[in-house]
Amino acid sequence: MFFSWGSCAQQSENAIELSQLRLGVALGFGTITNPLNDGDNLPLIVIPDIAYYGERVYFDNGQxxxxxxxxxxxxxxxxxxxxxxNRFFVTWHPANVFIARNAFTEPANSERISISEINSPKWALDGGVNYQYIADTWRFSASVLHDISNVHKGQRVALSLSKGWQTQSGLLSVRLGLDYLSHKLADYYYGIQADDQVGITFQQNAAWLPRVELSWHRQINQHFGLLxxxxxxxxxxxSDSPLFxxxxxxxxxxxxxxVF
Incomplete structure (x- = not known):
């Protein structure tokens, strides 16, 4: 879920040794377009890569x-x-770190509520189980998580299938994903509650959200590469929500x- 250039470090070109801390950074230009009303697009200038894999415990770019x-x-x-x-409400959210309003397509709802008019949602910590099937250049991942911080009190499912190709010009990879947000989770972040006091209420239903990611990485030497x-x-x-x-x-x- 996080935009990081070195996630799944054990499978990358710069695979880390067991019990070693990997520190890396990507410097460049980019952006995350914000689909919410009056939400600023999020600049990407510096993307950290922090990973550690022990015998059992690991940390990989926010997870x-x-x-x-x-x-x-x-x-x-x-x-x-x-x-x-929460990443579209908070500029320095980990989902933005570990990688003017967007208006590609207008949503169905004609009413518009600015995110500055409602109560900002709180940070939530999710926890759960993850299964991965790794076969050569293929990787399937399935995660089921629940709000362990008791903020949105909902659940989410994250499914992804990725494939990599090592070419003469670098490592090319494609990842297809599908996320499920439960009713409580979706309504907490994208519904309009009575205590928002904006004149309307809106209840957001559960939703399935597809995503696709294409990346290219060329290693120049032991420490530097292109991304x-x-x-x-x-x-x-x-996007039926008035917030979109x-x-x-x-x-x-x-x-x-x-890579340091």
Missing amino acids: LGFTLSEHNRHVFNLISEFNPE AKVKYHYYGSL SSNQSVTVFTGVTH
Whole structure:
């Protein structure tokens, strides 16, 4: 869920050794378009890459995990991370760090409520289980998480399938994803509550959100490389909320990577 250039560090070109801390950074130009009314687009200038894998415990760019079982191609983890849906309300959210209003497509709802008019949602910490199936250049991941901080009191599911190709020009990878937000989670972040006092209320239903990501990384030497990423999020029925000005968000970045 986080926009980081070095996630899944054990499978990247710069694979880390067990019990070693990996520190890296990408410097360049990019942006995350904000689909919410009066929400600023989020600049991407510096993207950190921080990962550590111990015998069982690991931290990988915003996700803290504990490996329950690792056998052949199957991996089962316990994980925790900040809920990413708060990223469009908070500029320095981890989902923005670890990578004018957007108006590609107008949503169905004709009423518009600015995010500055409502109560800002709180940070939430989600926790749950993750399963990964790793086969050569393929990776399937499925996570089921619940709000362990008792903020939105909902659940989410994150599914992804990624494939990498090592070419003469660098490592090209594609990731297809599908996220499920429960009713309580979606309504907490994108509904309009009575205590917002904006003259209307809106109840947001559960939603499935597809996404696709394309990235290219070319290693120049042991420490430096080149990186380009494009990520597309489609918000579907979520954009019926009066908070949305668009039903999609696009993330783009290009720059230079450095591993310390």
